[in-house]
Amino acid sequence: MPEMTGTETALNRYIAFHEALGRARPRPDGDSRPFAASALVRSPRGEAARDSRSLVQRTRENFRTLKEESGGWRAPSGAVRWIYAAMMAAQSIDMNRYFALRDALKAGRKASGTGTLYAGGSRAALVLSLSDESIDTLIPRFFAIKAAIKPPWWRRDVSITDMFSAAHAAEGASPADVAARREQAEAIFAADRVLRGHKREGARLCALMGTSPHQVIAGFADLRDAVRADRKLRSDHDKSMLVAWACEGLIAADIPALAEIREALPRQCRGAGHARTRLAHQVLVADRPAPPGSSISALTAVIAAQAAMMAAVIAASSAATTTAATS
Numbered sequence: 001m002p003e004m005t006g007t008e009t010a011l012n013r014y015i016a017f018h019e020a021l022g023r024a025r026p027r028p029d030g031d032s033r034p035f036a037a038s039a040l041v042r043s044p045r046g047e048a049a050r051d052s053r054s055l056v057q058r059t060r061e062n063f064r065t066l067k068e069e070s071g072g073w074r075a076p077s078g079a080v081r082w083i084y085a086a087m088m089a090a091q092s093i094d095m096n097r098y099f100a101l102r103d104a105l106k107a108g109r110k111a112s113g114t115g116t117l118y119a120g121g122s123r124a125a126l127v128l129s130l131s132d133e134s135i136d137t138l139i140p141r142f143f144a145i146k147a148a149i150k151p152p153w154w155r156r157d158v159s160i161t162d163m164f165s166a167a168h169a170a171e172g173a174s175p176a177d178v179a180a181r182r183e184q185a186e187a188i189f190a191a192d193r194v195l196r197g198h199k200r201e202g203a204r205l206c207a208l209m210g211t212s213p214h215q216v217i218a219g220f221a222d223l224r225d226a227v228r229a230d231r232k233l234r235s236d237h238d239k240s241m242l243v244a245w246a247c248e249g250l251i252a253a254d255i256p257a258l259a260e261i262r263e264a265l266p267r268q269c270r271g272a273g274h275a276r277t278r279l280a281h282q283v284l285v286a287d288r289p290a291p292p293g294s295s296i297s298a299l300t301a302v303i304a305a306q307a308a309m310m311a312a313v314i315a316a317s318s319a320a321t322t323t324a325a326t327s
Contacts, residue, residue, distance in 0.1 A: 032079035075119035112143035127166035148175035219246035
């Protein structure tokens with residue numbers, strides 16, 4: 001029997017997690033189950049860590065703890081709660097530390113002068129939990145970075161600002177360094193005719209992942225041509241996805257494998273926001289080397305990618321539901 005490739009192994013794990021989550025009690029709904037499974041696929045290497053039964057059990061325990069602590073209304077709530085629970089299980093995040101970080105963020109918000117926290121600080125706390133530095137160090141650093149990169153109000157998205165502020169704080173970056181990296185990358189994207197409209201998005205990702213903007217610009221063109229050549233992918237992606245893929249180092253030769261994974265995913269994995277393609281990408285890169293930089297940088301990049309995927313699909317699904325209800 002031929003040895004399975006890394007992609008096939010990751011796909012098999014994804015299917016196993018998807019099925020195991022479907023048998024669990026309580027179990028995630030149809031919106032959260034595919035993304036909870038994709039979070040579990042990204043668990044650290046090691047046979048024990050990847051055992052579907054133990055990871056699903058930890059996900060259920062995390063879900064119960066989040067539900068008990070947050071009640072029926074505080075974030076994370078709804079479908080997002082299951083995805084948080086799975087991310088925490090996959091990365092072995094300590095729940096007590098997560099709650100302590102969230103409480104510290106809330107306590108420090110007003111004095112920081114940086115405005116509101118997205119979802120009560122839940123997403124920032126999730127990312128900050130990846131670092132083992134003291135809370136007294138992480139929280140001031142988070143607010144200092146947020147102050148340094150916070151955009152003007154007319155193009156502000158608190159969910160993005162909080163997520164990337166937490167990611168950089170977890171990797172130990174200084175506010176000045178983050179701002180400088182972003183500014184340099186943004187200038188390069190702004191000068192490119194094709195990607196100038198995505199200059200801020202590209203700059204955010206390059207600053208976090210340590211990727212060269214020139215590499216992203218070159219890689220984007222090749223990825224775009226490869227996706228357009230695939231009959232099903234050409235209508236199931238967007239420009240932002242290609243920018244993110246180029247930042248991660250995907251190349252045109254990866255697109256056929258991504259398309260195969262997309263078709264092999266369980267039929268239940270569907271939804272607005274190009275959900276199947278986003279899930280296929282997560283499976284494709286699950287076992288690949290981490291982005292450049294420290295292990296914390298790599299982990300925060302993973303969480304950022306998963307959170308962005310989750311937010312895009314949920315937002316698209318909500319928009320579709322609202323349109324259907326009002327039309």
